[in-house]
Amino acid sequence: MTAAGRISDILWRNPRLLLVLLITPPALWLGIIYLGALFALLAQSFFSIDEFSGLIRYEWTLKTYGDLLRPANFDIIRRTVVMAALVTVASAIIAFPIAYFAARYARGRWKAVFYLGIMLPLWSSYLVKVYSWKLILAKEGILSWAFETLHLTWLLEGYLAIPLVGGNSLSVSPTGTFIVFVYVWLPFMILPIQAALERVPASMVEAAGDLGATPAQTFRTVLLPLALPGVIAGSIFTFSLTLGDYIIPQIIGTSARFIGLAVYQYQGTAGNIPLAAAFAIVPIVIMGLYLWWAKRQGAFDAL
């Protein structure tokens, strides 16, 4: 018997050993390199920075978290959370019909077209897409041109004049940031909703109709609850990706900072690792609270 054959025999007799051998390397990678590094970063948030020397004081303190609540920093958090929530809601609304169509009606070739259409944008560089949007949204961009051609410039200018959402042009307005966030993260919402809807048998929808539910009632009482785990899964992506992104707000939108950008700047040029770490904790806490709330609402009951 060959050595390879003997090893096969040993593993066949001890399936547990095979499992241990297979799972140890990824477990080590996850445990040490991934989670270990994360906790090392998070531990930093309990240190503080000496304001005179700019050096890190390695004593346990909650002072840095106090800094987070200062108006300038708290504004960053609030702005980011509001943006992430809006992006998530908009993505869910846009994604649902697309996912529903793909799960219910697309067959064979059309299914392939659907997957290609959703995935294709993910294959091209994220930066290329963001800069393309800058051109689309710019004052001389295609969108302004379209509004002009349709004699609707007054509408666009009227919208841009609205405080909080407007600006000089779409590409330097919060609306622009919002549009690009939704565009970039939309596939991450469509795919989990589509997967969830795919698992709902057609007879379930027919049963609701059979029992007297109009299509709208069927959507509210059967389809939406059954698709909810998918919506939550998608919202985890869109919400957390928006919370952490630092590139899109730099390229599109106003100079107002987002959490990702704050982390980037504090750990880089400012050298304030503790504050950067404290900022990094914020999305983790928010996501934890969000999932806890979703579970309590029964979002995972249909899993």
Add this chain to the structure above:
Amino acid sequence: MSIAVSFQGVARHFGAVRAVDGVDIDIAEGEFFAMLGPSGSGKTTCLRLIAGFEQPTAGSIRLFGAEVRDLPPYRRAVNTVFQDYALFPHLNVRDNVAYGLMIAGQPRAARHRAAEEALEMVALPGYGARKPSELSGGQRQRVALARALVNKPRVLLLDEPLGALDLKLREAMQDELKSLQRRLGITFVFVTHDQGEALSMADRVAVFNEGRIVQVGAPEDIYYRPEVPFVADFVGSSNILPPALTGLPRIAAIRPEAVRLAGTGLRATVTAASFLGAATRITLDAGGTRLTALLPRGAARPEVGAAVHLDWDAADLHQMAGGA
């Protein structure tokens, strides 16, 4: 008696496939009506046409005299027990059963009471708080039944509801469904490919083949007086005898249990014999025609290869329309 469901020249084509191809039926109110046929014969499509999940390509469908062609499922006074039960996994048993009442706007207390009554009717009292995933196949089937019946439909549609159950459970449910139907007096339209189920439960059976109804009648008629070879062959097993063997002008069918071994009569050779418990089945060859006979317990069992004579009562031999 008034007509509950009426089909006139109903057809449903899917592209080139003629799933239902010109069906006429009148189902009386309070009747237990079975649609029997092999898979792809159009029986399930007919059921879906009654429920409103499919639109007819041609013809007219009436429920209690009213044309329902353009009526969506949620406006029809019929309810369905689905083949896969289609219980809502995110709702517990009580809310599943009360779903129709919830949609109809009944207050919570009233609909919970009605759901509990319906669960008692299907012998599942106190199961309201469980999730469908915690129930066995037979229990889910009962919940699906309760969910349909709680709305007091005028017609209950059942799409192979016993298909997924094991034999013992299926037989128990057959009796239960039958007595439930008698008690409630609701019209039951039952789709099945199991001839035993159709014959034992239904008042009338429609046998489907290739999108058409080939025979409608009481179970005894279907079984003993098949009008076409397809029915003779599909419902139970039948011997189909050419005129040469019977002396009759047309081909004829006879049930295996009506064939006797006798001192005189049709000459045949025994080709196989198998003991079935309650009876012995022997296979015979009569001048090139294959026959089976079911011999009762205690009858002499011939050897394979033996030459025998076959006899039967003339009344058991039934002439059919159409060719072989």
